[in-house]
Amino acid sequence: MALGVCLGTGISTPLAHSLPATGSAGSSAAPASGSAGTGSALAIPGSAAPATAPDPADSEAAAMDAASKLPGLSDAYGPDTAIVVLGYGLQDDGQMRPQLLDRLFAAYAQAVLTPLAPVIVTGGNPENGITEADAMRDWLIGHGIDATRIHSETRADNTIENAKYSAQMMDDIGAKNAVLITSADHLPRAQRDFADAGVRVVGTVASEDVSDPVPSRPRYVGDHMSGPEWQAPPHLVPLL
Numbered sequence: 001m002a003l004g005v006c007l008g009t010g011i012s013t014p015l016a017h018s019l020p021a022t023g024s025a026g027s028s029a030a031p032a033s034g035s036a037g038t039g040s041a042l043a044i045p046g047s048a049a050p051a052t053a054p055d056p057a058d059s060e061a062a063a064m065d066a067a068s069k070l071p072g073l074s075d076a077y078g079p080d081t082a083i084v085v086l087g088y089g090l091q092d093d094g095q096m097r098p099q100l101l102d103r104l105f106a107a108y109a110q111a112v113l114t115p116l117a118p119v120i121v122t123g124g125n126p127e128n129g130i131t132e133a134d135a136m137r138d139w140l141i142g143h144g145i146d147a148t149r150i151h152s153e154t155r156a157d158n159t160i161e162n163a164k165y166s167a168q169m170m171d172d173i174g175a176k177n178a179v180l181i182t183s184a185d186h187l188p189r190a191q192r193d194f195a196d197a198g199v200r201v202v203g204t205v206a207s208e209d210v211s212d213p214v215p216s217r218p219r220y221v222g223d224h225m226s227g228p229e230w231q232a233p234p235h236l237v238p239l240l
Contacts, residue, residue, distance in 0.1 A: 087123020
C-alpha cells in the first residue's frame with residue numbers, strides 16, 4: 001500500500017511506493033487518515049512501532065525539487081495557465097493504454113511543479129462507460145492531485161475537438177494560456193489545432209521525455225483508478 005501525506009497544494013506525496021496489481025478499482029488502498037503535520041503517528045503494516053508523519057512542507061519541497069529536475073517541465077505556470085492533457089484511446093474494458101499513462105506521469109510531474117495551475121483532461125471516446133477524461137481525472141486524483149484543480153472535457157473525439165472544447169473550458173475557468181502534454185509524435189498536430197482554436201500555447205511537454213519508458217520491461221498492470229504497478233525509472237521515484 002502507499003501511504004501519502006496531503007500537502008497544502010493538494011498533492012499527496014507517497015511515503016512508500018508499492019501500487020497493487022489489481023483488476024478492481026475498489027481494491028486500491030486509501031491514504032492514511034488524519035491531519036498531516038500534527039506529529040500524529042501513522043500505522044504501517046509490518047512495523048513494530050508507529051512512525052511519525054513528516055512535516056508536509058518538507059514533503060512538498062522534496063516533491064517539487066524532484067519535479068524540477070525532470071526534462072521539459074517549467075515552474076513558471078500559475079493560475080492563468082492550464083495544464084492540458086490530451087487523451088488516448090482506452091482499451092475495450094475502459095483501462096488505459098501505456099501511451100496514456102505516460103502522458104499522465106508527465107502531467108502529474110508538471111502539476112506538482114506548478115501547484116497553482118489548473119489541469120484540463122480532454123478526451124471522450126468512452127469504452128465500457130468510461131471516457132478518456134474520466135479515466136485521467138480518476139488517476140490524477142488517486143495520485144494526490146486536488147480534485148478542485150482538475151477540469152474534465154469529455155466530448156472530444158479527436159485532436160481538433162480536444163482543442164475546440166479545451167478552449168471553451170479555458171474561457172470558463174479564466175485560463176489565458178496552455179501547456180500541452182501529449183506524446184512526442186502528436187505534439188505538432190496538437191500545437192497546430194490548439195493555435196487554430198485560438199489558444200495561446202506557452203509550453204509543450206512530450207510525455208516520453210518525462211516517463212523515460214523502457215520498452216523491454218513490462219510496466220503496466222492494473223486499472224484506470226488504482227493506476228499501474230510500475231517499476232519507475234530512478235528519476236521518477238521521489239515523485240511517486
